[in-house]
Amino acid sequence: MSPRRETYARKLDLTRGCVEIGHGGGGRTMAQLIEELFLAAFDNDWLRAQDDCARLTVPTGRLVMATDSHVVSPLFFPGGDIGCLSVHGTLNDVAMAGARPLYLAAGFILEEGFPLADLQRIVTSMARAAQAAEVPIVTGDTKVVERGKGDGVFITTTGVGVIPAGVDISANRAQPGDAVLLSGSLGEHGMAVLAQRENLSFDTSIESDTAALHGLVAAMVAAVPDIHCLRDPTRGGLSSALNEIARQSAVGMRLREAAIPVKEPVRALCEFLGLDPLYVANEGKLLAICPVEVAETLLAAMRAHPLGREAALIGEVVADPHGFVEMETVFGGHRLVDWLSGEQLPRIC
Amino acid sequence: MSPRRETYARKLDLTRGCVEIGHGGGGRTMAQLIEELFLAAFDNDWLRAQDDCARLTVPTGRLVMATDSHVVSPLFFPGGDIGCLSVHGTLNDVAMAGARPLYLAAGFILEEGFPLADLQRIVTSMARAAQAAEVPIVTGDTKVVERGKGDGVFITTTGVGVIPAGVDISANRAQPGDAVLLSGSLGEHGMAVLAQRENLSFDTSIESDTAALHGLVAAMVAAVPDIHCLRDPTRGGLSSALNEIARQSAVGMRLREAAIPVKEPVRALCEFLGLDPLYVANEGKLLAICPVEVAETLLAAMRAHPLGREAALIGEVVADPHGFVEMETVFGGHRLVDWLSGEQLPRIC
Known part of the structure; x- marks a missing residue:
C-alpha cells in the first residue's frame, strides 16, 4: 500500500507565491x-x-x-x-x-x-x-x-x-621535486559573480566555470593512482590553495606565471579592477601535485577530459622550511605569492 | 614532520573581537x-x-x-x-x-x-x-x-x-494493533525557547530537554530489535510526528490524553499562551511504535535509561484509510489531532 498523499486546499503558487x-x-x-x-x-x-x-x-x-x-x-x-x-x-x-x-x-x-x-x-x-x-x-x-x-x-x-583502493591523496603529501598541474584557466567564477554583482556596465562575457570535477578526477586517478595532492582553488583562489598545501606538506612551491592559463576577458577585468587572478575564486578547476616522472602521463589524462583540455604544468614543489610559494613573473622577476589576507570578494560561493 | 603552524600577527581577540x-x-x-x-x-x-x-x-x-x-x-x-x-x-x-x-x-x-x-x-x-x-x-x-x-x-x-544488522525502522512500518510509546514529557524545548524569546516576566523554570538520544535508542534496539518506527517529535511536536507516520504507514492512531506526560510548568505556560503541548517542539524525546506483544519489554528498556525514565504507553495504531490521529481526552471525549498548519513557534530549532 503506497503512502497516502496529503491533499492540500490548493497547490503552491510557484509563479507568484513567496516563502512564508x-x-x-x-x-x-x-x-x-x-x-x-x-x-x-x-x-x-x-x-x-x-x-x-x-x-x-x-x-x-x-x-x-x-x-x-x-x-x-x-x-x-x-x-x-x-x-x-x-x-x-x-x-x-x-x-x-x-x-x-x-x-x-x-x-x-x-x-x-x-x-x-x-x-x-x-x-x-x-x-x-x-x-x-x-x-x-x-x-x-x-x-x-x-x-x-x-x-x-x-x-x-x-x-x-x-x-578507491590504492589511492592516497592528501594536502600533506607534496614532496620536493613534485610537479604542480592546473586543470584550466583561472578566475572565471569570481569575475562572473563580481561583474553581475556590481552591474558592470560593459559586457564582460565571462561565465562561471562551475562544474563537477569528479569525472575528471576519476580519469586522472585511473591514469596515475599515485597523485599526491588535489585541491580545487575556490575561495582565496590558486594562491590560498597552494599556500595551504605548502603549509600542510611543509614544502615550498615555485610557479611560472607564463604557464598559468588566464583567459583574456578575465585578465582585462582583473586589471581594470586591480585584482590578481591568482586570488580569484574558481569553481571548476583543480590543482594536482604528483611525482615528476608521471607528470606528463597525468597531464595527458587531464587534457583528454573535457574539463581539463587546457591543463598545464605550472610549477614544481621545492624544499623550503618557510613554506613560501614563489613565482617567476612573465618579466623574469620573482615574487612571493602570499595567502589572501582577509577577503577579496565576499560571498563568492 | 608535522605541518607548519601559521604564525599570525596577533591572536584572535576572543573577548572583545567580532566576526569580520x-x-x-x-x-x-x-x-x-x-x-x-x-x-x-x-x-x-x-x-x-x-x-x-x-x-x-x-x-x-x-x-x-x-x-x-x-x-x-x-x-x-x-x-x-x-x-x-x-x-x-x-x-x-x-x-x-x-x-x-x-x-x-x-x-x-x-x-x-x-x-x-x-x-x-x-x-x-x-x-x-x-x-x-x-x-x-x-x-x-x-x-x-x-x-x-x-x-x-x-x-x-x-x-x-x-x-545494526536485523534492524529495520521506518515511518512506513506502523501496523494496526501496534503500541505507541513516548519517552518522556512534552513541550519543554519549545516553551523554554519561547519564554526566553518573549522575555516572559514570570520565572517559568522550564529548561529545554535538548539531548542526544542514540544511547537510549541503542538500549531500545538491544531489547526489542523489531521496533517498527522511531521519530523525534521536534518542530510541529507530537502531532506532526504522529501524522507523518500515519500518512507514511497508511494507518490511524488512537491516543489517550491522560497517558501523555506534560510537566506542570509547561502545561501552565501553554494554557497561559493558548498553546497545545501536542504541537510544541521537543529536542530530547522520541516516539516509538512496536508490536503490542513487546511493548512492555520496550517500555521497561526505555524506563531503565536516564532519558526514558518517564516513558509511557500513550496509544495504539488502528486501521484507518483516512490516516486520522484521534485522542480520547481526559474528559472522555474524542478529538482529532491534526497536523500543525503553518508555524506555531518560528525558529524553534
Whole structure:
C-alpha cells in the first residue's frame, strides 16, 4: 500500500507565491513545500520515504565526507546559480580526496518573502546538476527565517563518497621535486559573480566555470593512482590553495606565471579592477601535485577530459622550511605569492 | 614532520573581537579563525589534516545520513544553545533509523559583527555535546555574510551512522494493533525557547530537554530489535510526528490524553499562551511504535535509561484509510489531532 498523499486546499503558487514562515514550521505547509517543490525536483526513493534521514548502500572502502555552506550573492550569475554551485562545490570537495561521490544531503535556510519561482529555479538547477553528476540528493532540511534575517537562500550541502583502493591523496603529501598541474584557466567564477554583482556596465562575457570535477578526477586517478595532492582553488583562489598545501606538506612551491592559463576577458577585468587572478575564486578547476616522472602521463589524462583540455604544468614543489610559494613573473622577476589576507570578494560561493 | 603552524600577527581577540567579512574569505584570516576557535574546540586528527573533507573508517552495514539546519532564536536559552542543539538534532535524526551515529560535519554561516566570545561559547557547547555523544565533528565549513544578511549564527550539521544488522525502522512500518510509546514529557524545548524569546516576566523554570538520544535508542534496539518506527517529535511536536507516520504507514492512531506526560510548568505556560503541548517542539524525546506483544519489554528498556525514565504507553495504531490521529481526552471525549498548519513557534530549532 503506497503512502497516502496529503491533499492540500490548493497547490503552491510557484509563479507568484513567496516563502512564508510556515514553510519552515514542520507542519502541513512545510510538507506541501517539500512535496510540490523539493520532491518534484529531486524525486528519488530516499526522499520519497520522507524520513528525517536516508538509508544508503555504500561499497566497501574508505568513506569521505565534506560539507559546504553556500551564500553566494547574487543567487543567479552568468554560467550558474547557487543551486548548481552548491552541488558542484561539495562534490568537488569529496572528489579532491580522489573519491567517487555517492550521495548528497541539502539543508536550506530560506528568507521569508523569497519568491517561490526563484526557489524553484534554484532547486531545478540543483536537481539537474545532481543528475548530471549521477549523485542523488537523498535527504534534506528546510528552515525559514524572518524577512531581514537571511538573504534569500543559503544552501548547505554535504557529500559522502568512497576512495578507491590504492589511492592516497592528501594536502600533506607534496614532496620536493613534485610537479604542480592546473586543470584550466583561472578566475572565471569570481569575475562572473563580481561583474553581475556590481552591474558592470560593459559586457564582460565571462561565465562561471562551475562544474563537477569528479569525472575528471576519476580519469586522472585511473591514469596515475599515485597523485599526491588535489585541491580545487575556490575561495582565496590558486594562491590560498597552494599556500595551504605548502603549509600542510611543509614544502615550498615555485610557479611560472607564463604557464598559468588566464583567459583574456578575465585578465582585462582583473586589471581594470586591480585584482590578481591568482586570488580569484574558481569553481571548476583543480590543482594536482604528483611525482615528476608521471607528470606528463597525468597531464595527458587531464587534457583528454573535457574539463581539463587546457591543463598545464605550472610549477614544481621545492624544499623550503618557510613554506613560501614563489613565482617567476612573465618579466623574469620573482615574487612571493602570499595567502589572501582577509577577503577579496565576499560571498563568492 | 608535522605541518607548519601559521604564525599570525596577533591572536584572535576572543573577548572583545567580532566576526569580520574576512573570516569567510578563504585566506589567512579564515585560517586563523579555524585554528584558534574551531580546531581548538573540536580538536581531532580529521580536522587537523585541514583538507576540505574527512577520510573516515566505517564498519560494514547500511549507512544512514541526515542533515539539519539550525536557526534557533535566541541562540542561548535555558537548558542549551544553538551549539549543543545542532549536535543533538542531527544525531537524533540518525538515531531514529535505529543507527549508531559515527561522524558529524558542521557548516557555519556567520553574520559580520557577531561577537567572537559568543561564537566560542557556542562552539565549546558543540564540542562538549559531540564529546559526550562520542561522535567527532570531522569536517566543516565557515561562511560570513554582511551585517543584516544573517542573524548571528546558523549551523547546519550532517551526520552519518550505521544501522545494526536485523534492524529495520521506518515511518512506513506502523501496523494496526501496534503500541505507541513516548519517552518522556512534552513541550519543554519549545516553551523554554519561547519564554526566553518573549522575555516572559514570570520565572517559568522550564529548561529545554535538548539531548542526544542514540544511547537510549541503542538500549531500545538491544531489547526489542523489531521496533517498527522511531521519530523525534521536534518542530510541529507530537502531532506532526504522529501524522507523518500515519500518512507514511497508511494507518490511524488512537491516543489517550491522560497517558501523555506534560510537566506542570509547561502545561501552565501553554494554557497561559493558548498553546497545545501536542504541537510544541521537543529536542530530547522520541516516539516509538512496536508490536503490542513487546511493548512492555520496550517500555521497561526505555524506563531503565536516564532519558526514558518517564516513558509511557500513550496509544495504539488502528486501521484507518483516512490516516486520522484521534485522542480520547481526559474528559472522555474524542478529538482529532491534526497536523500543525503553518508555524506555531518560528525558529524553534
